[in-house]
Amino acid sequence: MLPNAPGAAAASAHAPAEAVAPLMRGITVLRRLTEADGTLSPSALEKATGLARSTVDRITATLARMGYVRLDGRDAVLAPRLMELGNAYLAAIRLPRLLDAHADALADELDESVSLAVRDQDGVRFIHQATRRRAMSLSFRIGDLLPAERTAPGPLFATEWEPADWARWRARRTADPEGRGFPAVPPRGGAYDDFEDRTARAGAQGWALDDQLIEPGLVAVSVPVRDPRTGRVACVASVVSHTSRHTTDSLRSTLLPRLRATVAEMERELRESTRLPKTTEPPRPARLPRSRELPGSRDLTGARDLTGARDLTGARELPEGSGALGLAAWTGASKQELGREFVESLARGLTVITSFGEGRAALTLTEVAQATGLARATARRALITLEHLGYVESYDRVFRLTPRVLGLGFPPLSMLPLPGIAAPHLAELSARVHDSASLAVLTGGGEEVQYTARVATSRIMSVNITLGTRLPAYATSLGRVMLADLLPEVPLPEPLAPLTPHTVTGRRELLTLLEGVRGAGYALVDGELEEGLRSIAVPVRERGGRVVAAVNVAMHSSRRSVEECVAEVLPELRAAVGRIEGELAVAGMFRRVPEV
Numbered sequence: 001m002l003p004n005a006p007g008a009a010a011a012s013a014h015a016p017a018e019a020v021a022p023l024m025r026g027i028t029v030l031r032r033l034t035e036a037d038g039t040l041s042p043s044a045l046e047k048a049t050g051l052a053r054s055t056v057d058r059i060t061a062t063l064a065r066m067g068y069v070r071l072d073g074r075d076a077v078l079a080p081r082l083m084e085l086g087n088a089y090l091a092a093i094r095l096p097r098l099l100d101a102h103a104d105a106l107a108d109e110l111d112e113s114v115s116l117a118v119r120d121q122d123g124v125r126f127i128h129q130a131t132r133r134r135a136m137s138l139s140f141r142i143g144d145l146l147p148a149e150r151t152a153p154g155p156l157f158a159t160e161w162e163p164a165d166w167a168r169w170r171a172r173r174t175a176d177p178e179g180r181g182f183p184a185v186p187p188r189g190g191a192y193d194d195f196e197d198r199t200a201r202a203g204a205q206g207w208a209l210d211d212q213l214i215e216p217g218l219v220a221v222s223v224p225v226r227d228p229r230t231g232r233v234a235c236v237a238s239v240v241s242h243t244s245r246h247t248t249d250s251l252r253s254t255l256l257p258r259l260r261a262t263v264a265e266m267e268r269e270l271r272e273s274t275r276l277p278k279t280t281e282p283p284r285p286a287r288l289p290r291s292r293e294l295p296g297s298r299d300l301t302g303a304r305d306l307t308g309a310r311d312l313t314g315a316r317e318l319p320e321g322s323g324a325l326g327l328a329a330w331t332g333a334s335k336q337e338l339g340r341e342f343v344e345s346l347a348r349g350l351t352v353i354t355s356f357g358e359g360r361a362a363l364t365l366t367e368v369a370q371a372t373g374l375a376r377a378t379a380r381r382a383l384i385t386l387e388h389l390g391y392v393e394s395y396d397r398v399f400r401l402t403p404r405v406l407g408l409g410f411p412p413l414s415m416l417p418l419p420g421i422a423a424p425h426l427a428e429l430s431a432r433v434h435d436s437a438s439l440a441v442l443t444g445g446g447e448e449v450q451y452t453a454r455v456a457t458s459r460i461m462s463v464n465i466t467l468g469t470r471l472p473a474y475a476t477s478l479g480r481v482m483l484a485d486l487l488p489e490v491p492l493p494e495p496l497a498p499l500t501p502h503t504v505t506g507r508r509e510l511l512t513l514l515e516g517v518r519g520a521g522y523a524l525v526d527g528e529l530e531e532g533l534r535s536i537a538v539p540v541r542e543r544g545g546r547v548v549a550a551v552n553v554a555m556h557s558s559r560r561s562v563e564e565c566v567a568e569v570l571p572e573l574r575a576a577v578g579r580i581e582g583e584l585a586v587a588g589m590f591r592r593v594p595e596v
Contacts, residue, residue: 015385019384019388020345025055026346028049028051029049032045035048035183038077039078040075040076058341058342061338062346067081072424078409079413080583082413083413086409086410087586088354089403090406092360092361095127095234096116099269100128100130104130105262106237106262108130112239113241115129115130117236120403121168122161123147124145124157125146125404126144141414142414143406146184148195149213150179150210152221156223159199159233186215188215207222207260208221209252219243220241221248221255222237223236223237223238223263225237225263229274237263239258351372352382353391363400364398365380387399391408417595418441419439419596421584426576432572433573435555437552437553439550440550447473447491448471449478450469451469453467454466476529476537477524477554478551480514481523481538481539481547482550484518485546496510500527502526502531503529521539523537533556534559534560536553536565538550538574539577542588548595
């Protein structure tokens with residue numbers, strides 16, 4: 001259990017009278033799923049939360065309706081769409097958008113891992129990681145919470161603690177001396193009596209070290225990044241290494257000067273951002289959850305809604321002025337479809353979190369109500385609940401999200417690669433068309449496709465391809481939709497080998513075909529890779545529109561004609577890719593999603 005995060009029963013017992021109990025229970029379920037790395041059975045959730053099985057079933061059904069959880073057989077599994085809650089916090093503080101490039105450049109220069117962290121009460125929570133791909137590498141994830149006393153950033157944050165913060169820290173250390181409330185790090189005994197001394201040294205010298213406090217072999221050096229408006233610590237940048245590469249002395253002499261120079265660049269970036277002309281932006285309506293079966297336009301997730309423009313969280317939002325109508329229509333439709341299984345107050349409460357974002361870091365009650373389309377009384381109760389649980393803080397009638405929002409699913413989901421995002425959608429696609437569905441990326445300098453995810457059918461005669469298989473891109477539907485995005489600079493082998501009598505081997509003819517593929521948005525290859533094999537593919541695009549992969553459906557040519565492939569399979573294929581792109585957009589807002 002996370003520190004300062006009570007269970008469902010304890011939270012309810014000490015909650016304000018106006019707190020929304022279903023929202024508290026739903027957040028408890030999300031926390032327990034997060035602590036379990038994203039997957040639990042209903043019976044395990046019942047045990048972990050202390051909630052009745054019927055309550056767990058209603059909560060997971062509601063979260064599934066919102067696209068936050070996937071009900072996979074007997075398990076509830078966190079879905080990438082849930083990351084929009086953490087994205088709302090990261091967008092609101094703007095630090096990742098402004099500073100990530102500097103951290104990544106330093107990691108490349110030093111060939112070491114670089115992280116950015118913010119304070120979360122008496123803990124430290126990561127908001128960015130630029131890691132190195134080695135056999136021995138760091139496993140911390142965005143959103144992971146670490147005890148302040150076992151990190152290099154901790155003493156730097158503690159230099160600004162008030163007496164109440166120190167009292168909270170001492171109480172937590174007494175109650176949990178081994179740090180078992182921090183699942184991201186291994187429990188470790190020891191009084192850490194020198195933490196206050198380390199804090200005093202950090203305040204005097206302006207930097208701090210972690211000499212194997214988290215675990216043996218791991219060392220780090222940290223420097224604070226200060227907010228130019230207040231002079232207080234906005235976040236802490238760290239270079240993290242291993243004792244096989246650096247000692248604490250070499251961290252100080254070799255890495256600390258470069259880290260300080262990068263922090264100076266970061267602070268200059270923050271100063272420049274505060275000088276930009278500010279515009280008064282009205283609160284924008286929060287997006288509708290994913291499963292909206294309402295008349296309207298189609299979004300990248302493949303669902304239907306009443307939405308217009310795209311939100312910074314990667315999800316869709318309501319057009320100006322229609323938030324109340326849209327949310328009311330969606331909740332009404334959900335209630336009608338799921339009946340008692342849909343917990344409306346839980347859905348509304350989580351939607352309050354998504355009303356925050358870039359340009360909307362601090363909102364009044366009225367602005368939250370306008371953004372969500374909720375009545376002021378409903379929005380007020382949701383905010384009271386979120387503040388009680390530590391996900392929102394208020395000052396002078398203005399509300400802000402806290403870093404604790406990152407604890408709602410972000411750590412396990414931030415490690416999900418593209419094949420993991422695509423897998424459930426491939427399974428659904430294969431079940432709908434009754435043929436094999438695959439995900440692939442370009443490799444080999446663009447001359448080959450490599451299969452990274454696949455769902456095969458159980459037919460006696462089916463397409464037999466295993467993960468990792470590489471095939472020539474020019475002769476496959478997967479390859480052609482990805483090559484078409486590279487026009488006019490398309491990497492083609494010389495010569496183009498005739499794999500079957502139908503293989504296109506003329507360079508000019510193939511380039512003409514690729515032009516047509518780019519215009520049509522799909523590729524269909526019939527018998528060019530192998531006699532009797534027919535496939536149709538659609539590209540997968542990331543947030544910026546770049547093609548990063550492709551999905552295809554493959555079958556024996558006797559199964560469907562070319563015309564039937566286009567009429568029957570292509571719409572299902574596009575809908576599945578749309579859902580993949582929707583989740584990829586959310587997952588990739590503040591991190592690079594691995595393609596393999």
